[in-house]
Amino acid sequence: MKAPLGVILAGGLARRMGGGDKGLLSLGGQSILARVIDRLEPQVAGLAINANGDAERFDGFGLPVLPDSIDGFVGPLAGVLAGLDWAAEQGADSIVTAAADTPFFPADLVPQLQLAGEGMEHPLVLAATPDPEKGQVRHPTFGLWPVALRDDLRAALEGGLRKVVLWTDRHGGREAVFPVGRIDPFFNVNTPEDLARAEEMV
Template sequence: MKQPLGVILAGGLATRMGGGDKGLLALGGQSLLARVIDRLEPQVAGLALNANGDAARFADLGLPVLPDTVAGYAGPLAGVLAGLDWAAGHGAESIVTAAADTPFFPEDLVPRLLLAGEGMAHPLVLAATREASKLYRHPTFGLWPVALRDDLRAALEGGLRKVVLWTDTHGGRVAEFPTHPFDPFFNVNTPEDLAEAERLAG
């Protein structure tokens, strides 16, 4: 399988941080987005940012900015679809997504997602972690096949919003990641989370 393209999902509303772009918040002298780019870029064949509104605010990143193509705020699946449409235009077979507010995700995210998807006609894999024997899937971190983009578009237009309902329909798998010394999918939703991220970054 060809190396996937990467798409950073920054289309959220950031209501718990008072609105605005969470990805542009500073963490240890770098924006959250810059940290996510640094982690994802070496793992993929090319990178884009899914974000809505004025793309000029991200101009300094030098990345293509992909707005949602589904009307209304349709959640992370709309960002996945925008990424798949972009990837199709570049002849790619798949994308890997990462959230813009999750600065410590694994540096081996992509190889482990690809490994978990081996043998699937259309590899579809979500990252997951385990806590007290319960498995938690992380719907903004996944491997998504371009071949299913029209199916996803139809599902979104039909009102589907929950990621795992769609991935389960297509036999989606999980790639499980360790949570020691802390959960690598810890994300910044509140000012308290940002303070905790500063501690972890230090």
């Protein structure tokens, strides 16, 4: 199975951290974003960062920076669309997304997403973890997205859709369920308290 391209979603406003880029915060001596890159790069055929504003702040990473093509910070689906448009230019079939503030995601994220999408005409899969109360929780910033559905996604966003799972459910999206061990692999840094907890995990 062909490796997809990877897109790191760094387009959030980071309000609970006081603004700025959460991915550029230091964690255990390197930025959170550097940790995400180190984890995702071996799993994909190429990598880009989805972010808005001045792209120069990411110059040190040597990766293409893709701004949202839909205005107004409409959420992660706009970053997914930017990634799909970039992938189409590269002649790729799909992308896998990861959030820039989630440094401990699974090292086998991509193969497990691909496995869950086997047999689908256009594999569309979100990462999920078991939850004792809800059965499972989906993580909409971690997914496998087919380039073939990019125009449908663009139309949905232009029509006002914002919720990831509403769109993935519409297209028969599946889940790849990842175990939660000593730490939650999809633990993300939203607050200063989260950053302190992440330091302990490192």
